[in-house]
Amino acid sequence: MADNSTQSIDDHLEKQHFIRVCNAFKFYRTHSHRRINDSEISYRALPEHHQEMVPDFLENLENIRTCVDHNYEIIKLILQDAEYMFENQTQETIHDSVEDVKKTFPTSADMDKVRTTLKQFVRDWSPLGQQERDACYRPVIEEITHRFPIDLCERSSVKVLIPGAGLGRLALEFAKLGFTCQGNEWSLFMLLGSNFILNKCREENSLTLYPWVHQWCNNKYTEDQIRQAQLPDINPAGIPEDSNFSMAAGDFLEVYREPEEWDCVATVFFLDTARNVIAYVETIWKILQPGGYWVNLGPLLYHYAEMADEHSIELSYEQVKKVIIKTGFLFEKEEMDIKSSYTQSADSMFQYQYNSVFFVVRKPL
Template identity: 60%
Template sequence: MADDVDEIEKKDEEQAEKEHFIRILNAFKFYRSHSMRRVYTAEKSFNGLPQHHQEFIPQFLDNLKTIQTCITHNYEIIRLIIKDAECMFENKTHEADDKPEENLKQMPPTNFDMDKVKTTLKQIVRDWSSTGEEERKMCYDPVIAEVKDIFADRDPSTVGILVPGAGLGRLAFEFAKSGYRCQGNEWSLFMLLASNFVLNKCSEVDCFTLYPWIHQWTNNKMSADQIQPIKFPDVNPSDLPPTSDFSMAAGDFLEVYQTPDAYDCVATVFFLDTAHNVIAYIETIYDILKPGGYWVNLGPLLYHYADIENETSIELSYEEVKKVIKKIGFVIQKEETDISTTYTQNPASMLQYRYSSVMFVCQKPKEPKTA
């Protein structure tokens, strides 16, 4: 009887994973139609203006046509991103490709899903374009510098680093490029599909073009800003030393990483606040670090699940987070607050969001804590 229950639960879980997978693919496939709708809305608003008002902005419709062209081009990139999706995740069913219209009807993407697709495009800018270099300097460079300083006396190939919440993998890639053994971990299928494309399918510098800002209809100084292209990747992702030990692991951080004393360093950037329960994150980081290992963190506390219906979320202040860090057993060795950072920010926008982030370095004691 128990075996039957386990088998039913396993099938239910597999079905849920399959439906989630197809829903994410559908969101990517719906990108062009979804984006065009916004263009049609703008065109309808223009046509509703009095004729003499239309004459004030004669280039308006031409600009919309250009945006449509950019959307179509972005969709071609998206098709490349999802091309090998089923093979990547060893999905045995290909329903998402066999009956795309039926799947879209059965599992239509939500507005949240479509926002994730747009965010993924902007994440390419942040991680893999020269336009995102300034953001990377703010967010990645301080963490990389700390890790290099901590392990200055060790051969990098002997240092194992984990980067949870790796996004499109640039931070983990930079560690691997510096000779460290590094694994990136990511839960979001949106990010995993895109990172797989960049890391495994891009072998030349600036070989693809993307229009990441066409969905920004407000706060544009110039019409040209909305259709500004970027090229990616700004480096060759396959250009790693032959001895590099670099990988990306898919899955929930708390479920994937349960082996104690496994890593010399955990590097987290804009990651802590992705937790339903930030305390569980901190506990897991402590457990998987080797005695004497280091945790380097930089980011804000946005708390992604706050105020989302039917989602649990514990929102702690930074003061409370520090208390938890110490109670779990970490020794805070360095701390800096008010670090100005941005996240997938359009540098040309009239509206600029900035975080006043914190950065800290913690060490797991070499000797186990006593009761």
Template identity: 50%
Template sequence: MDSSQDEKEEREHFLRIVRAFKHYKFHSLDRIARTERFLAKLPHKHRGLLARYSEHLSTLKTCVENNDKIIKKIVKDVSTIFENSHLVDSKTATSSPTAQPSPADMEKVQATLKQFVRDWSDEGKLERQACYQPIIDELEKYYPESIRSRQEHRVLVPGAGLGRLAYEIASRGFMCQGNEFSLFMLFGSNFILNRCEGPNTLQVHPWVHQSVNCLSSSDQTRGVRFPDVNPSCLPPHAQFSMAAGDFLEIYTENDYWDCVATCFFIDCANNIVAFIETIYKIIKPGGIWINLGPLLYHFADMLGEESIEPSYELVKEVILGIGFIIEKEETGVKTTYAQNPHSMLKYEYDSVFLVCRKPEQSYSYSNGTQDEEVDDSDYEGSTVV
């Protein structure tokens, strides 16, 4: 594929995501309007009994309006944060008559709003303690501040989302880079990390689209303030960056990272073996991989996508076969993801927590010989921004 075609596809993808954010208000209000129209068809007696429900629908519209104010901040001048931004004019995002966002894209916009709660609110603290704290604790155990300056240790966080785990690692003195492929998450992380106005200055209504399993109407409409900390207040010498792009394409330098920390990430691959293989290659001999999460396998039931979905038992064989030494393994670790704590229905993962070390003397898992040189021709890198 030539560069002009690449640029065209890049531009179209970018505009598609901008379009989804900008469509949020119309999409959400239209959904409420459909409910109102159905309500108006009910018998007069039924409508009388549902008078408070009608008021609730009006409150939902106010919540959507408030969420849209956050979205406008997220997409404001967003094209200036990426390379090749001259190819993109976000003002044209809604100009195409065939520009209707897909239901899947609208769900991702809603998921981004929930992610602000998980990563950057007091309400998300329990989730972060369950998912992020074990990773941070292991990292601090392996690299105590007293032994060597943490600034000399490079930590990579693929699938960084809105950047909170990478932020916390950088705040503890490590040189840390977050990597994210999803433009939905990248738009959100750029906003929260670079343009946020200060602690608890913003409010989102994350559960406004969750119309089922609500014990109280207020559970659906309540607001959550964020961010719980000022993201710009890192220690003076903190080294923190975010890289946009495909993990397999960007990270091709062997033996570079002291640690790769993954949380709810490795099951995002069509081929989980490729993720584990790349993690092994880029970690320095003696370095560690810390992983926590389930095996949801995002592409498993996605139309038009191919995927493999091995059990954890088989994934463990892959990890050992590639060359890792498993130093810590815990199963049944209770975790949630962007969970509404007031919902009548809650999902909980029995996640796996692993700490794996790359041996000081690494060997090729393909032929059992010392791995002196690895051909990276299959992984052409994209630019880190």
């Protein structure tokens, strides 16, 4: 009885979380318009001669409103049939009662995640994201294709896992190359986005998004804030019919417990999503087959550091490397200071760049 009660509580919490995430997307337009209205109020509070110096200010705010409204049209497509996204259950978000909505009202952090998801579409699925993909994805793809050359192995028999797959582009690239590949993602924001782009978008450059419309600071030109991005840059369905490609939802540590199941694990901007990075290292060791490879690229911006009511350990890369070696891995390649960024507008006056680490380690036979 206790187990059933616990499961019932877990199911309820999961549903509430799902509803809150959907509500955050639904609240996007209203939340964004409030910010625009605040700018209009501030402008109208200026002395009249100051207003006359920037006469196009209100016109630009109207352009921003239009871009927000257009983004919201894409959000509505993302949410369409969202309750059927998971095969094992229906969340019934469309029929929530008023009380459910009140209990699951989105937080400011939720709204930040909605905006981040929109920018992630650029990183993964727009020509504007090509530079970031080349810096972060290409070294990993080239390394794994080098380790498993098509003339020496049947790639469909090589199983590649991508934890923290985001909107699924890196995982799809491996599937296009013939590997059996699975992406794993925990964030419902990303899962809703990946479900939309992978399963519902079938024409190149068929969607227009305004990802920087929320960037109020560090704009060189007025037009930078309303610069558009076309997506997807490729047809996500354009992979061989016999491709073995999937996305799995859930916490990496809970979903992947089967020992020696994967030939390769590729982590890009993932290690620092851990509360306990040592647990990530041990799990990767466990699920890799003997002789398997772990390829990593990214920084160590620990996501739970300084977060209230969250336990987190923050190790230096030196410490992480010692953990990897003590776990049993053999280093085969290591490069420091890989210049990389994450959902960065190339036109912004403020640029945030990581000196990422890139390594390849092998689980010995």
